[in-house]
Amino acid sequence: MPADKSVNKNKSNKAKKSLLKTVVTAIFVLILTPIFVLAVLYFLLSSTVPNIISLKDYHPQQVNYVYSSGGKLVGYLGSVNREVVPFSDIPLQVREAFLAAEDKNFYNQGPLDFKAIARAFVVNLMEGRIVEGGSTITQQVAKTLLVPYERTYIWKLREAILAYRIADHLSKNDILDIYLNQIYLGNNAYGVEAASLTYFGVPVWKLNLAQSAMLGGLPQAPSFLNPYVHLRDAKRRQKYVLDQMVKDGFITKVEAIAAYNTKLVFHNYFAYYGVAPYYLALIKQQVVNRYGKAVYKEGGLKIYAALSARVQKYADAAVKPQLTKLSHEYGYTGPVKKLSYSEMLKKINRAKGLINYLYIGSIYKGFVTQVSQNGQLAYVTVGRFKGILPVNNMRWASRFERYVYFAYRTINNVNQVLKPGYEILVKFDGYDKNHIPIFSLEEKDVIEGALVSIDPKNGYVRAMVGGYSFKETQFNRALYAKRQTGSAFKPIVYAEALTLGYTPSSVINNTPVIYPTGVRGKYYKPRNFSRRFTGPTTLLIGLAHSIDVVAVKLLKRIGVDNVAHLAGEMGIHHVVRNLTMALGSSSVRLVSLTDAYASFANGGKECKPVFIVKVLTPAGKTLYHNTPVCKRVLTPQVAYVLTNMLERVITNGTGVTVSKIREITPYVAGKTGSSSQYRDGVFVGYTSSLATGVWTGLDDFHSMGRFMVGAITAAPIWYAYMSNALNIYPPKAFKIPKGVVFAEINPHTGLIANASYKDPILMPYVSGTEPVLNRKQKKIENPQSFFGLF
Numbered sequence: 001m002p003a004d005k006s007v008n009k010n011k012s013n014k015a016k017k018s019l020l021k022t023v024v025t026a027i028f029v030l031i032l033t034p035i036f037v038l039a040v041l042y043f044l045l046s047s048t049v050p051n052i053i054s055l056k057d058y059h060p061q062q063v064n065y066v067y068s069s070g071g072k073l074v075g076y077l078g079s080v081n082r083e084v085v086p087f088s089d090i091p092l093q094v095r096e097a098f099l100a101a102e103d104k105n106f107y108n109q110g111p112l113d114f115k116a117i118a119r120a121f122v123v124n125l126m127e128g129r130i131v132e133g134g135s136t137i138t139q140q141v142a143k144t145l146l147v148p149y150e151r152t153y154i155w156k157l158r159e160a161i162l163a164y165r166i167a168d169h170l171s172k173n174d175i176l177d178i179y180l181n182q183i184y185l186g187n188n189a190y191g192v193e194a195a196s197l198t199y200f201g202v203p204v205w206k207l208n209l210a211q212s213a214m215l216g217g218l219p220q221a222p223s224f225l226n227p228y229v230h231l232r233d234a235k236r237r238q239k240y241v242l243d244q245m246v247k248d249g250f251i252t253k254v255e256a257i258a259a260y261n262t263k264l265v266f267h268n269y270f271a272y273y274g275v276a277p278y279y280l281a282l283i284k285q286q287v288v289n290r291y292g293k294a295v296y297k298e299g300g301l302k303i304y305a306a307l308s309a310r311v312q313k314y315a316d317a318a319v320k321p322q323l324t325k326l327s328h329e330y331g332y333t334g335p336v337k338k339l340s341y342s343e344m345l346k347k348i349n350r351a352k353g354l355i356n357y358l359y360i361g362s363i364y365k366g367f368v369t370q371v372s373q374n375g376q377l378a379y380v381t382v383g384r385f386k387g388i389l390p391v392n393n394m395r396w397a398s399r400f401e402r403y404v405y406f407a408y409r410t411i412n413n414v415n416q417v418l419k420p421g422y423e424i425l426v427k428f429d430g431y432d433k434n435h436i437p438i439f440s441l442e443e444k445d446v447i448e449g450a451l452v453s454i455d456p457k458n459g460y461v462r463a464m465v466g467g468y469s470f471k472e473t474q475f476n477r478a479l480y481a482k483r484q485t486g487s488a489f490k491p492i493v494y495a496e497a498l499t500l501g502y503t504p505s506s507v508i509n510n511t512p513v514i515y516p517t518g519v520r521g522k523y524y525k526p527r528n529f530s531r532r533f534t535g536p537t538t539l540l541i542g543l544a545h546s547i548d549v550v551a552v553k554l555l556k557r558i559g560v561d562n563v564a565h566l567a568g569e570m571g572i573h574h575v576v577r578n579l580t581m582a583l584g585s586s587s588v589r590l591v592s593l594t595d596a597y598a599s600f601a602n603g604g605k606e607c608k609p610v611f612i613v614k615v616l617t618p619a620g621k622t623l624y625h626n627t628p629v630c631k632r633v634l635t636p637q638v639a640y641v642l643t644n645m646l647e648r649v650i651t652n653g654t655g656v657t658v659s660k661i662r663e664i665t666p667y668v669a670g671k672t673g674s675s676s677q678y679r680d681g682v683f684v685g686y687t688s689s690l691a692t693g694v695w696t697g698l699d700d701f702h703s704m705g706r707f708m709v710g711a712i713t714a715a716p717i718w719y720a721y722m723s724n725a726l727n728i729y730p731p732k733a734f735k736i737p738k739g740v741v742f743a744e745i746n747p748h749t750g751l752i753a754n755a756s757y758k759d760p761i762l763m764p765y766v767s768g769t770e771p772v773l774n775r776k777q778k779k780i781e782n783p784q785s786f787f788g789l790f
Contacts, residue, residue, distance in 0.1 A: 060084065060182060062299035062618065063194060064287070066280055068309040069460065069613060073197070074275040077284045078299045081198070082190035084618075087177040089205050093250070094192060095176060097209075097216030098183075100244035103137040107172050138163045140219075141179045185215060186222030199227065201267030209255065210262035213241040227266060229356040235260075276312045278466030278476045279305065282611055290624070300618030306460035306610045311690075311725040315451050315463035318720035319694075323468050326696065326713055327443040330705050332397035335422040336365065336444055344369070344421050348381050355383025358428045363442055363469070366426040368418050375413035380426055380439050387437030389414070389426060394441035417441070447713070448699055450477035451721060452591050453692040455729070456598040458628040459607030461591075462690065463725070475699075482587035483697060486710065487546040487654070488673025488682040489584035491646060492596060494543055494551075496566045497558050498638045504540040504645055504763050505750025505771040508550045511535065515556070515579060524579060526552040538750040540763065543645050544653030546672065548583055555582040569633045570596035570606050584673055584682075594684055594693030600643050600669070601686040603735060604634030636737035637766045643669045643734050644764050648747075650685070657711045658685065658719040664726050667733050670718070674709040681713030685722065687731030694718045736764070743770045 062083055063076040099106055135143065142162035166175060185195035195215050196204040207215070217237035218225050227234035242256040251259075283303060288296045295301070339347065344367050355364065369386075370379040378389040395410045397417045411417060418424065418441075426439035446468050453463040466476030475481075497506070510533050515524045528548050542550030555563060556579060563582075564575050572593065575586040591609055599606035607630040615624040634642075646669035649655040650662070654672045661668050670685025679701055684693040696713040698704060704713060744760045746753045751771050753760030765771075 059298075060190075061297065064296065064299050064301040064303060066283055066303045066305055068305060068307050068312075069462075070309065071304075072309045074305070074307060074309050074312070075277075075280045076194075077280060077287070077303075078297070080190055080299065081188045081194045082181070082299070083193045084181045084191065084300070085193045085204060087173060087180075089203075090177075090180055090192060091205060091207060091212070093209055094204060094207055094212045094215070095180065096245060096248075096250040097212040097241055098180065098219070099137075099176075100248050100250060101216045101241045102140070102219055104244065104248050106137050106176070109136065136163070137179050138167055138175055141166060141175055141182060183219050184222055185218045186226050187228070199266055200264075208262065209242075209251065209259040210238070210264060213245070213259060214238045214264060217241045226356075227264070275309055276307055276316075276464065277470035278474075278478065279307055279312070279461075279464050279611070281466075281470075281474060282464075282476065282479065286612055287615070301623070302616040304613045304615070306455070306462065306613050307464075308462040308728060310728050311453065311721075312463040314724040314728075315453065315465050315721050318717050318724075319449055319451050319465045320468060322717045322720065323447050323449045323696070324442070326704070326708070327446040328396040329708075331400040332394075332417055332441070332443060333400045333445050335418070335424045337423040338419075339367075339421045339423055341421055344423070347423070351382075352384045355385070358382070358385055358437060360428055360430055363425055363427050366424055366439060368420050368422040368424060370420055371414050371418065375415045378414045378418050380424070382426065382428070382437070382439070385437050387428075387439050388432075389418075389439045389441060393429070393439065394418075397441055445698075447696055447704055448477060449694065449696040449714070449717065450481065450590050451692065451694050451717060452478040452594050453690050453721070453725065454594055454598045454609060455689065456601035456607070456686065456691050459595070459598070459610045459630070460613070460628075461609050461611050462729070463692075463721070464591075477695065478590045480589065481695070482589055483680045483682075483695060484675035485584035485586065485588050485593055485682050486673030486675045486680060487548070487551075487584055488593060488671050488684050488710070489586065489588070490543060490546065490551045490582065491600065491642060491671055492567050492570065492572070493555050493558070493563050493582050494539060494645065495600070495634055495638060495642050496563045497539065497554055498641055498766070499566075499634065500558050500562070501769065502539060502554075502558075503750075503765055503769045503771070504538060504641065505745060505765075506539045507536045507750055508539065508542060508553045509535060510537040510542070510547055510549050513549065513553065517578075526579070526583070536749075538747060540645055540648060540747050540750070543671075544648040546649075546654045551582040552579050555579055566633065567596070569631075570599055571608070572596055584675065590682075590693050590695045593682070594691055597670075597684045597686050597693065598691035599633050600639050600646070601688055601691050601734075602630075602639075603636045603737065604632055604639035605630045606633045635766075636735075637739045640734060640737055640740055641764050641766060646671055648761075654711055655683070655685070655715065657715045658683070658722075661685075661719055661722060661726075664723060665731050667731050668722075672710040672715060674711075677703045678705060678708040679703055681708055681710040683710045683714035683718045685718055687722075687726065688734055689729040689731040690722065690725060692718055692722055692725070694721075739767045740764045741767045741770050745771060 060082060061078070061080040063078045063081045065073060065083065066075045066077060068074050181191040181193070184190050185192070187198050189195040189198040192204045192215060195218070196202060196207055196211070199215070200207065200211050214227065214234060217234070217240065220237065224230060225234045225237050239260055242251070242260055245251045246253050246256050283305060284296070287301070287303065348367055351365070358364070364382045366380040366382040368378050369381050371377070376391050380387050380389045391412065391414050394414070394417060398411050425442040425444050427442050429438045429440055432438055448468055450467060451463065451465040452461060454461055464478050466478045467473055512533060513526065517524050526549050529546070533549065537547060537550050539550070539554070541547070560577050560579065560581060564577055567575050572586070572588050575581055595606065595609055607628050610626050610628060612624065613626050614622060617623050649671055650659050650668060655670050658670070665687055668685060668687050670683060673682035674680065679697055681696040681704065682694065684691070686692065694714040694717045696704065696717070742762050742764050744753050744762050745751060746757045747761050
């Protein structure tokens with residue numbers, strides 16, 4: 001028996017030992033397995049996080065800022081709108097605003113807030129998904145450096161690893177530095193500098209307490225707290241930040257109340273694609289072509305353009321309103337679509353979330369939901385906004401007829417044009433006293449246009465508009481559209497004639513003529529716009545009144561190849577090499593034509609157009625600096641004589657529609673141009689300080705309408721722009737070069753004016769070519785005859 005008890009006791013001891021071993025093993029497994037798993041995960045994941053061990057390792061994508069020639073910020077280029085600023089440039093109150101809102105214990109705790117993490121874990125466990133975080137500023141820095149963002153636990157482990165790595169190697173100030181330059185603050189603004197410019201139009205060091213608190217509240221929900229759209233919510237969050245700053249001892253209660261009551265004025269530098277969208281798009285293209293996509297994408301470049309911010313503003317203000325007016329000339333082509341009521345409701349519901357704010361002057365798609373009983377109002381829905389369209393804002397919208405001016409056919413009832421269910425284009429004009437949006441009807445088939453303005457002395461392009469709306473189409477018509485210039489090409493023909501010894505007094509017979517074309521049975525018969533012939537005509541009169549037959553006969557005399565060569569020297573290539581060249585049948589880019597005129601203004605020197613003056617790296621090193629490339633294409637004497645002839649175009653020729661510009665300066669010259677069937681309207685004019693070209697037309701090459709010539713379509717845009725721009729770039733008198741003499745002549749005969757002639761004019765001539773008194777002209781009895789002198 002005792003032996004049996006001993007055996008049983010041994011078995012019991014062995015069982016206990018075995019159980020204990022099993023329990024200990026299980027405990028070790030339970031403890032070590034997670035540690036092992038975490039160690040493996042750390043080993044695997046640590047290689048996937050950035051190696052941030054100093055601020056030198058922090059290389060975020062930045063925006064490329066574009067400045068005007070005067071140093072004014074005009075826009076930015078790049079996918080990420082960020083400019084990294086030194087920690088010392090960020091005011092203390094800005095730092096305190098973000099700390100109060102996001103992590104008040106930042107300077108007193110580690111990289112993780114375990115209480116917040118535990119609370120978030122419980123909430124997420126109950127929800128079955130990650131819906132809440134417990135991030136410190138260090139974790140938020142880690143989060144922004146880990147891309148792409150994923151709401152998973154593995155991603156959270158990577159975030160924690162990076163947070164500890166950052167905390168081990170960087171000081172608290174360094175971490176806050178990265179955070180304030182990295183954090184997303186809405187409206188495509190990353191970091192406090194970009195956000196400061198985006199919302200308030202000032203650099204971060206200029207922010208006041210009210211502005212600082214507004215930015216400090218944005219990280220929680222940048223889109224929902226967007227002050228442009230949700231100002232009430234943004235103000236509520238601003239108050240929370242100010243209260244927290246008081247609680248944390250950063251400011252006093254009095255300062256918080258004063259800051260909350262401070263009126264915030266929002267000024268977005270970058271709304272609507274920047275100040276000069278077509279210009280900026282070209283700069284982007286040039287930077288990428290020159291330095292590659294990698295340099296452009298990395299960002300941080302400071303690009304100084306030849307652009308003048310002020311005159312660009314005048315260019316924008318001149319082009320769009322005039323094009324709108326032209327597009328209304330011949331009536332309304334109809335709605336974008338005619339929808340059933342149910343189709344319209346579906347579209348309205350889909351559009352509600354797309355438009356959160358209406359900008360005055362911007363064009364939107366709208367839907368006619370109702371017309372008032374008296375027909376004086378249309379009720380229009382744009383996005384989530386319900387507004388009105390008064391009949392006074394659509395008087396022009398009579399039935400479209402390309403060749404009948406609208407002035408004779410206005411409407412007086414909305415029902416003549418619009419019906420419920422119509423999808424239309426409208427312009428937002430503002431709000432009435434009841435805060436109801438007011439709209440104007442807009443034409444969908446707009447006449448397009450372009451403007452380019454060049455400083456003749458160096459080729460700097462001071463302003464450029466590439467079309468009616470960059471938002472609608474990014475095609476830059478000033479640079480890439482090749483259109484016929486019409487009579488605006490004639491000065492190049494006359495320039496070559498003057499070079500070959502012709503003078504303003506040289507006479508061409510304005511009589512009918514026929515030229516063989518080289519094709520059997522086909523002939524070229526030029527005719528004048530007026531359909532009249534006037535007999536012997538001086539070149540002075542021929543250019544001032546844009547007489548086509550005179551230009552063609554002159555080209556025939558001096559040679560097509562000679563003019564083509566001069567055009568090429570001026571930057572106009574691939575011209576038509578026949579007699580129609582004189583009338584502008586060649587397709588030419590507006591920037592090239594304007595550049596040619598700039599050489600007239602610059603005393604015969606052509607300077608290649610310049611868009612970028614210099615480029616600086618993020619470190620401030622000069623990456624590129626432009627040196628103007630200029631060459632002589634005409635003698636100073638010829639350029640001066642031609643300029644004087646083109647001045648007569650404005651004083652009493654086809655450019656008389658802009659003669660009011662002479663109230664600002666008498667030293668102005670230019671030329672109109674129109675292509676056949678009124679497809680293109682052109683005006684190029686210049687002073688000693690600016691050469692500006694304007695083109696108008698339809699992209700599909702259809703006619704703009706009867707009598708839509710350059711003097712009517714393009715010249716008013718030119719005048720609206722130049723009448724303001726010349727206040728910024730005041731011109732001087734064109735310099736009279738040596739070798740020019742003056743003579744008082746009769747402009748109709750080209751001879752020295754005798755005492756009996758009452759209106760002589762003083763004309764310049766290249767020395768030795770001035771007219772004499774006693775030369776006689778052969779009189780043509782019937783200038784309409786084909787048998788007049790050629």
